[in-house]
Amino acid sequence: xxxxxxxxxxxxxxxxxxxxxxxxxxxxxxxxxxxxxxxxxxxxxxxxxxxxxxxxxxxxxxxxxxxxxxxxxxxxxxxxxxxxxxxxxxxxxxxxxxxxxxxxxxxxxxxxxxxxxxxxxxxxxxxxxxxxxxxxxxxxxxxxxxxxxxxxxxxxxxxxxxxxxxxxxxxxxxxxxxxxxxxxxxxxxxxxxxxxxxxxxxxxxxxxxxxxxxxxxxxxxxxxxxxxxxxxxxxxxxxxxxxxxxxxxxxxxxxxxxxxxxxxxxxxxxxxxxxxxxxxxxxxxxxxxxxxxxxxxxxxxxxxxxxxxxxxxxxxxxxxxxxxxxxxxxxxxxxxxxxxxxxxxxxxxxxxxxxxxxxxxxxxxxxxxxxxxxxxxxxxxxxxxxxxxxxxxxxxxxxxxxxxxxxxxxxxxxxxxxxxxxxxxxxxxxxxxxxxxxxxxxxxxxx
Numbered sequence: 001x002x003x004x005x006x007x008x009x010x011x012x013x014x015x016x017x018x019x020x021x022x023x024x025x026x027x028x029x030x031x032x033x034x035x036x037x038x039x040x041x042x043x044x045x046x047x048x049x050x051x052x053x054x055x056x057x058x059x060x061x062x063x064x065x066x067x068x069x070x071x072x073x074x075x076x077x078x079x080x081x082x083x084x085x086x087x088x089x090x091x092x093x094x095x096x097x098x099x100x101x102x103x104x105x106x107x108x109x110x111x112x113x114x115x116x117x118x119x120x121x122x123x124x125x126x127x128x129x130x131x132x133x134x135x136x137x138x139x140x141x142x143x144x145x146x147x148x149x150x151x152x153x154x155x156x157x158x159x160x161x162x163x164x165x166x167x168x169x170x171x172x173x174x175x176x177x178x179x180x181x182x183x184x185x186x187x188x189x190x191x192x193x194x195x196x197x198x199x200x201x202x203x204x205x206x207x208x209x210x211x212x213x214x215x216x217x218x219x220x221x222x223x224x225x226x227x228x229x230x231x232x233x234x235x236x237x238x239x240x241x242x243x244x245x246x247x248x249x250x251x252x253x254x255x256x257x258x259x260x261x262x263x264x265x266x267x268x269x270x271x272x273x274x275x276x277x278x279x280x281x282x283x284x285x286x287x288x289x290x291x292x293x294x295x296x297x298x299x300x301x302x303x304x305x306x307x308x309x310x311x312x313x314x315x316x317x318x319x320x321x322x323x324x325x326x327x328x329x330x331x332x333x334x335x336x337x338x339x340x341x342x343x344x345x346x347x348x349x350x351x352x353x354x355x356x357x358x359x360x361x362x363x364x365x366x367x368x369x370x371x372x373x374x375x376x377x378x379x380x381x382x383x384x385x386x387x388x389x390x391x392x393x394x395x396x397x398x399x400x401x402x403x404x405x406x407x408x409x410x411x412x413x414x415x416x417x418x419x420x421x422x423x424x425x426x427x428x429x430x431x432x433x434x435x436x437x438x439x440x441x442x443x444x445x446x447x
Contacts, residue, residue: 006067023415032157041108044071052076052116052358053341063133067143072105073113075181085133086142091191094195097142098201099130101180103171103208104150114434115149115180115210122185124439132190132349140224143201144191151210153232154255154286160207160231170389171207178210184207185217185441192224192246202226203245203355211258216231219442220245227265227278230256230289237263237418239435243399244268248276249314251297255280256289259420263296264401264429264436273310274298274327279317294323294415297401297429300330300369310336311369314359315401319359324389324413326428330369334386360384363427365409372377391428399444402434 040053049067057077065087070076076099078084088096101116109167123130132141152158159172183204191203206215208231215237220227227242232254240263243248249265265274275298279288311327314337326344327334364386373379377437389415392407394400403410409427424431436442 005290011240018027034274040071040111041110044069045104047196049098049256052351053287058082058084061085062101064097066095067100070099070101070116071113072102072116073109075119076101077119077121078128080122080128083129085131085198087133088141092272093193096201098144098147101148103148103443104175104178106171115178115364116408117179117181118145119182120149120184120186120440122217122369124185124441127185127219127439127441129187129189131187137190138409139222139244140192141190143193144203144205146184146201146205146207147209147213148207149209149213149233149235150175150178151208151233151235151295152176152255153208153280154288155232155280156285163345172232174205176210177212178208178233179212180209180235182214183216185439187219187441187443188222188223189443191220191222194224196219198407199300200225200247201371202229202247202251203242203247204228205231205234206235206256207231208217209233211235215240215443221245221414221443222394226251229253229375230258232256234258236260237307238420240264241265242399243444245271247272248274250275250277252277252289253281254278256288256291257287258291260291260293261295261415262435263293266295266399266401267298267300267330269301271301271309273332274300274330274346276313276321277312277318279315279319283317288317288319290319290321292416292418293325295413295424295427295429296322296324296422297326297328298330299328299396299401310334310371310374311338311366314338319358321416322362322364324363324415324427325407326365326367327363328367328391329368329396332369333371333374334366334369335378335382336374363413365389365391365427367391390408399436400434400445401436402432403428404429405432422442
């Protein structure tokens with residue numbers, strides 16, 4: 001759900017009143033060691049949770065309770081194969097588990113510090129798993145992973161502030177190559193928590209995260225809010241699988257301008273949109289959200305007729321370049337192109353001032369979406385960008401989204417020539433090879 005970034009980050013502060021007690025079950029992983037010769041500023045010691053104040057490595061399975069903050073200048077490394085489990089909060093918001101890597105700090109330590117880093121660099125057959133400690137886990141058991149960086153966004157002034165603390169802790173800045181760590185061959189399970197209406201935690205939240213961060217081969221499994229949400233920054237991401245998000249699978253806001261390739265979203269019954277993207281925090285001010293994306297599949301659960309649970313819901317001056325995308329089996333429209341204010345009650349307002357230079361769509365395959373096009377004018381506008389035809393998945397009922405021989409989507413792709421992108425011929429997340437079955441890093445309900 002798109003809400004104020006300030007409200008989102010303020011929810012972090014409400015998570016816990018726990019004082020800094022160790023939560024790791026691994027005795028080799030001390031929590032809260034002092035930094036020799038340097039005092040931790042009050043703005044951090046007053047954070048409501050466990051502080052990680054110097055570099056440390058978790059080499060064996062561990063169980064945590066409540067929020068864990070990685071301070072600026074500090075790297076938390078988690079070895080391949082480690083499972084990090086979070087104790088259930090029993091409905092108490094102060095006990096909701098999270099790992100939060102904090103923004104750079106140029107002012108409050110003896111010397112400037114870069115953004116805190118979470119390095120969870122797993123392997124295809126030896127992934128790192130963040131999950132619930134409960135015997136019978138469910139969505140909403142813990143909060144999720146939050147990376148807070150120093151890359152640009154389009155918030156007025158360029159810097160957001162974590163509210164409710166005695167000293168300001170900021171996110172966002174002028175470092176597009178900011179580095180918040182590595183998430184690779186990682187699975188994040190059973191996440192999400194609603195602090196209050198309009199203030200939720202999602203599986204993976206990226207606040208002004210920079211391009212120095214590595215994000216690839218990430219599996220989101222069962223989340224009570226969004227799968228991944230971007231608030232500004234320009235971090236790239238590839239090989240992303242979101243299964244079972246209650247809200248949107250991909251949620252973009254506040255000027256995110258990263259690149260993405262090979263994304264797959266499989267939605268649960270009652271979920272919201274595949275994409276829900278806002279362009280500007282303040283309409284007409286600052287650079288809009290403008291990603292460069294290729295090779296994405298969104299597959300919906302059809303047992304819902306809500307008009308706004310659509311393949312793409314784009315609003316608020318949103319721009320960008322989308323290519324080689326399959327939108328299938330959504331209960332709503334192919335696209336919802338809203339008025340400039342992003343008011344869902346005014347969804348009949350086409351973006352008449354937008355053209356292909358603002359929002360570029362190409363080589364889309366649209367199939368079996370319940371409500372078709374929201375407005376004929378929008379279908380006409382993008383007529384050259386889409387084909388309404390069956391992409392012929394291999395076995396979607398069993399979560400096999402490769403394309404069968406003879407699929408029209410197997411050829412004809414035009415991938416950006418940018419060096420980030422792998423040059424492939426197919427549309428959608430995969431061709432005839434199923435990269436989600438390469439190793440054990442992706443989980444499906446039938447496994």
